[in-house]
Amino acid sequence: AQSVTQLDSHxxxxxxxxxxxxxxxxxSYSPSLFWYVQHPNKGLQLLLKYTxxxxxxxxxxxxxAEFKKSETSFHLTKPSAHMSDAAEYxxxxxxxxxxxxxxxxxxxxxxxx
Amino acid sequence: SQTIHQWxxxxxxxxxxxxxxxxxxxxxxxxxxxxxxxAAGRGLQLxxxxxxxxxxxxxxxxxxxxxxxxxxxFILSSKKLLLSDSGFYLCAWSLGHGYGYTFGSGTRLxxx
Numbered sequence: 001a002q003s004v005t006q007l008d009s010h011x012x013x014x015x016x017x018x019x020x021x022x023x024x025x026x027x028s029y030s031p032s033l034f035w036y037v038q039h040p041n042k043g044l045q046l047l048l049k050y051t052x053x054x055x056x057x058x059x060x061x062x063x064x065a066e067f068k069k070s071e072t073s074f075h076l077t078k079p080s081a082h083m084s085d086a087a088e089y090x091x092x093x094x095x096x097x098x099x100x101x102x103x104x105x106x107x108x109x110x111x112x113x
Numbered sequence: 114s115q116t117i118h119q120w121x122x123x124x125x126x127x128x129x130x131x132x133x134x135x136x137x138x139x140x141x142x143x144x145x146x147x148x149x150x151x152a153a154g155r156g157l158q159l160x161x162x163x164x165x166x167x168x169x170x171x172x173x174x175x176x177x178x179x180x181x182x183x184x185x186x187f188i189l190s191s192k193k194l195l196l197s198d199s200g201f202y203l204c205a206w207s208l209g210h211g212y213g214y215t216f217g218s219g220t221r222l223x224x225x
Contacts, residue, residue, distance in 0.1 A: 032211040043119075043203055043216035044157075051211060090156065094211060100172075101214070105156040 002027040004093045006104035014112045019063075019078040021107045023091035026072060033074040034092040035065055038106075044090060050074060061085070086111045115140035119204045119217030126224055132177075132191040134220050136204030139185065144206040146187040147214065148179055151201040163187060199224045 007022040025031060032051045036044040048059025055067040065076045074091060088108050094101035119136045126132060138144050148160040159172045161179035169179050176195060180188045187204060201221055205214040 032213075034213050036214075036216075041201075041219070041221065043218045044205075044214070045216070046213050049213050100159060100162065103157045 002029075002031065002093050002095060002102050004091050004102050004104040006089075006091050006107045008107050009105065010108045010110065012110040012112060013081045015083055016080050019076070019081045019085065019109065021076040021089050021091075021109065023074045023076065023104060024072055025074060025091070025093040027093055027095060029095040031093045031095050033065075033067060034094070034101075035059065035063070035074075035076050036090045036092060038088040038090065040087075047076070047089075081109075081111045083111050083113065085109060115206075115215065117204065117206055117215055117217045119220060121220060122218065123221045124223070126194050126222065128196055128224055129193045132189070132194055132198070132222070134189040134202055134204075134222075136187045136189075136217055137185055138187075138206045141185070141206070141208070143184060145209060146181060147205040147207070148187065148189050149203040149205065151203060151219075153200070157203065161189070194224045196224050198222065 004025045013019055034049045035047040037047050038044045047063050048057045050057045050067045058064045063078050065074050067074050088106045090106050091104040092101050116139045145164050147162045149157045150160055151157050161171055163169050163181045166181055177191050201219050203219045204217040207214045
């Protein structure tokens with residue numbers, strides 16, 4: 001079985017300050033983990049993925065995430081928020097043996113000027 | 114490069130009317146195809162997925178159905194829409210469960 005928990009439903013930061021979106025997972029197997037971003041009324045776009053290679057993963061738009069097996073976490077970070085980062089973010093866990101992916105409920109990121 | 118097309122972008126349909134949403138993928142062969150639904154302010158719910166032509170797996174019992182008549186075409190249908198079918202429908206493709214998804218731009222369905 002697998003599950004994913006996004007610990008914050010809403011995060012608000014000021015422009016230029018760091019972003020931290022938290023994700024914990026559980027999986028019976030070694031998981032693949034993903035972060036997606038969704039702007040209003042748009043499809044989801046892949047930000048980055050972890051698939052058992054380097055534990056620190058760099059993605060698009062300056063985002064990165066660190067896979068911590070001991071903490072079963074895959075938190076998404078960005079050093080400096082931009083107004084265009086305001087969106088919904090989804091953490092996803094999957095494994096080929098699981099047959100499907102499990103999406104978190106999402107975190108809404110608000111960026112204040 | 115691979116692209117995914119989903120249409121229409123928005124749709125307003127009366128209760129009891131039929132539905133057909135189409136999704137096509139270009140630039141890849143034998144992709145896994147998925148239909149997700151996203152209710153307002155909620156996460157994504159997997160409705161159907163397909164690993165090949167004519168092979169459909171249903172995740173949630175409902176009045177929706179899916180078909181895959183061609184390798185890169187995935188259709189979501191309903192014979193009679195319900196108010197509860199309103200939502201944002203997303204098509205996606207993947208090379209496999211560990212590869213991540215590429216999503217279409219979505220269809221906003223409002224049943225009135």
